[in-house]
Amino acid sequence: MPAGFPKNTFMQIAQYLKALAAQALHALYGIETDAAQVTINETKPEFEGDYTIVLFQYVKQARKSPEAMGQEMGAWMLANSEENLTAFNVIKGFLNLSVADAYWIHFLENHYQPDYGRHAGNGKKVMVEYSSPNTNKPLHLGHLRNNFLGWSIAELYKWNGYDVRKTCIVNDRGVHICKSMLAWQKFGNGATPESTGMKGDHLVGDFYVQFENALRKEAAPLQEQLLAGESIAALDEAIAAKATLLFQKLQEAGLPAEKKAEITDELKDIARNATTLMQEVRQMLLKWEQGDEETINIWRMMNGWVYAGFDTTYNRIGSDFQTIYYESETYLLGKQYVDEGLAKGVFYKKEDGSVWIDLTAEGLDEKLVLRKDGTSVYITQDIGLAKRKYEDYPMEQSIYVIGDEQNYHMDVLQLICKKLGMPFADGIHHLSYGMVDLPTGRMKSREGTVVDADDLCDEMEKVAAAKTEELGKVEGFTQEELQQLYHTLGLGALKFFLLRVDPKKRMVFNPEESIDFHGFTGPFVQYSFARIQSALRKASWEQPTAPATLAADTVLQPLEKQLIVLLEQFPQVLHNACAEMNPSLVAIYAFTLASQFNSFYARHSITKAENESARQLRLHICALTAHVIQNSMQVLGIAVPARM
RNA sequence: GGCCCGGUAGUUCAAUGGAUAGAAUAGGAGUUUCCUAAACUCUAGAUACAAGUUCGAUUCUUGUCCGGGCUACCA
Structure with a gap:
């Protein structure tokens, strides 16, 4: 291990390099900048290096040409990198840095734990409301996007150290x-x-x-x-x-x-x-x-x-769900806050007795909060429920997984809660997702084009079964194991398909593409996992319980290094996905990892490597890749099979 | 009418203001005496339009065109 190796095992090399660049900027040019402001990218494959610092934004302050600045910065960073860097080169304003193989190997030796990527608890509470069905119709495709998203967001928060309570409001009256x-x-x-x-x-x-x-x-x-x-x-x-x-x-x-x-x-x-x-x-x-x-x-x-x-x-x-709220039990809750709001002057009463709030100053409209007959409307109930949730579970963030057609409504809800001085108001976050369209356009119940959730799951499992039988790789599976596998594959394909797209965006669900098991799909990732398991079985690999020590003559092939670089980024991916409430980042990452693993797998033999050093290295790469694939998929709510 | 969101290969999706705009799929050409070919390799193909901001724009601003959503004393 190089002297001065980043002590915090959670600190990734990219973060380290940003901090180092900020130090260099200060030392060389007296430029004060936050490490977080430094632009760092993975170096494009056609250039030499692993990570690239972009210098254009500092050129003016440094009063140097980008090229000269790059040379000075590179030299300084190399000298002060405590052997984490081995080389640099400059092209225009791009400073390409090469990270020492020792860093990657050391990383691999130390990250053997199955739950790699999971952050220690931070004691903070988050509530996630999702699914929230009506009791007058079965779940359909749109609900599936909601359910998968909600579950995954909750999981992301858990992996990032939060205590999470999943809830659901049932529209039962x-x-x-x-x-x-x-x-x-x-x-x-x-x-x-x-x-x-x-x-x-x-x-x-x-x-x-x-x-x-x-x-x-x-x-x-x-x-x-x-x-x-x-x-x-x-x-x-x-x-x-x-x-x-x-x-x-x-x-x-x-x-x-x-x-x-x-x-x-x-x-x-x-x-x-x-x-x-x-x-x-x-x-x-x-x-x-x-x-x-x-x-x-x-x-x-x-x-x-x-x-x-x-x-x-x-x-x-x-x-x-940990808590299920029923509208029949909560729909009267909001009324008491109307009086409160009137007293505070947040609401006002019209002659006919109806109660309103004026949000025109905030760019919204005047909204009714109580009918003239004294009964409450949707928004009133939501205020009451929001308060009840907070009493049940004093959370810092309260996430609502609801379609984007309710953006306006949710803006109004949060604004009213703020004006009423509710303590949870600032923590309200509407995870607004786009509709799921069919290739023919929007689903319409009147035209009978609504895709039923149960039917869809049946169909996915059927296709998984047919495909599996066709390939004939499941000798020795019991009937029960087969059913389990079809379920894992069918549902995996479906979840991955709906989660791989940015939640905010409207998406098209093409039935034929969704049941495709090739390319950017769940089964592709699952297959990669199964292949790893197969190789590990052949090598009689056992899950280590302590850091490894790889041979001193261990060298990294490009495809091997690429994989380790990706694996090292996993905690950061989980962090970003959580911060942006975007599981698609995890789906994209899992696919990239699986894809690169398959290239590696096709190029290098694992169990019959050229020598024992390479064999050990590859087995360790395989084991960690398997953990990271499994954990990524876990975040998406997708299981991975040992064989398929 | 007002407010909000979107327009990227044939199709479905990517791209904190950074290098030659990435994938997948469909198309074309290949790979299996060797750990799972549900795989791998190569190939071709796109930023709606017009200005502006700047070292640099798919990304920011404005306008035009096209699509969608919201605008209930419904939930």
């Missing part, structure tokens, strides 16, 4: 739930999951669809009447007047098509709400809120079916 219930009463003939053999969430989802179909049928003639300017029965005066007004507007000449569609939709909505079906639904909701026994019983029963169905799916995809 409201008009939409009553729709399913009413349809079951009307058309269900007492159907149950047992009597139909259907998964509970799907059964209830079907009744929701049946309701919507029946509603559309009933509403159609009413809509036509309204759009023809005729009045319809069952409208109260105020709404009837509104309908008349809208109709008159619709007749105006020169109305833009967009506006026209908007008004038409509004009229259609009025008609829909005038149906007897909707009246019955509202009746039911009222009964539910009054605690009517029969209504509550049906509600309990049907929600029970849904939860059983969800549990099956969650189990299968690996989602879990």
Whole structure:
């Protein structure tokens, strides 16, 4: 080990070089700069070196040419690197530095632990809310992105030393739930999951669809009447007047098509709400809120079916929660903060009794927080829930994994919490993710293009099974082991596919590409892991319990060094992915590592290396690569098989 | 209308203001007496448009064009 080797084993060479460069800048030119400000990149393969410092930004202050500056900096850093550097070269303003092989070998000798990359606990608490389903429909592709992201973010925080609590808010009350219930009463003939053999969430989802179909049928003639300017029965005066007004507007000449569609939709909505079906639904909701026994019983029963169905799916995809909040239990919580806000002058009351907040100064709108009838709206409930969460688990960060269509809503929520002086307000973070589109465009339930989560998992496992059988490499597997493998591969492919893209971005889900097991995919990474395991088995490798000492004549081949360089960056990757709440960084890293391992594997023999020094070196590289692949995939929620 | 987000190879995705814009896949050409060929190697192919900021722009600013989202006394 070179003298003055970076003492902190968590300090990576790149960080060390940044600090060294900052020292050099100070020593040579008196430039004061923070190590974090120094630009460092991996040296492009066509140049000599491992890491490159970019000097352009200092040229003016140093009053030197980039070339001259590079020479001086390089010489200083080399002399003061305590033997961690062996050479440098300068091209334009780029200072290329070569790191000593001894550093890489020393790194490899000392990082044998299976949990390499895991950071010691920091005692900080983080809550991650994700999944948060409605109980009127089964989970679909969009939910899968949410679930995989949420689980992975939680895992990233754990690996970075945080205490994490995963939560979920179940949307189990409201008009939409009553729709399913009413349809079951009307058309269900007492159907149950047992009597139909259907998964509970799907059964209830079907009744929701049946309701919507029946509603559309009933509403159609009413809509036509309204759009023809005729009045319809069952409208109260105020709404009837509104309908008349809208109709008159619709007749105006020169109305833009967009506006026209908007008004038409509004009229259609009025008609829909005038149906007897909707009246019955509202009746039911009222009964539910009054605690009517029969209504509550049906509600309990049907929600029970849904939860059983969800549990099956969650189990299968690996989602879990420490705390589950039910909207039926939390939807009244926010009201008390309305009074508080009024007293503080954060909210104000209109003559009709409704309560509002003015966020126009912050570039948002005026938002309603309490209806004139005194009932709370969505945002009110969310304030209450946010507070409840904090009481349950006083966290520093409260992460909400929610689609980007709610960006505005989440901005409003955080702003209100801030104005109310809630202690957790600053810790709220909306992990906003983009929609999952199909190649044909957006998923639409009305057009039946929604990809069901259970179906998709089935399909992925089927393809995994077919592919595995075709290759015939699983001799000796029991039936149970085979099923386990298909599950690991199918779900691995799916998770990797959804997690490999930056969460913030909208993405396209192409069914054919997602079940591809080649290239930038989960199974590719899993396969690389299986290959390593196979080699380690052949070499009768045993997991070491202490640092190794590799032979003094150990030399690094380019492909070997490349792998070690990558392995050394793993903790930093985990740190960055967590800081940016972006699991795709881990997916990309895992793929790069697996890919480079495969090149290495094709070029060099492990068990039959040229000599014992090389054999030992390669076995150590294999072992650590396996750990890092496994840990990366663990962060993504993906298991790795010993054979496939 | 207002606010927000996006436009990169045929396709799906990368690129803290840094070197010749990377991958994967589809296409073309190869690799197996040797640890798993679900692999490897080679090849061809892209920054919507126009200005500006600067040593340097896919990245920052402005405008244009195209796509998406939000803008409920729904959740």
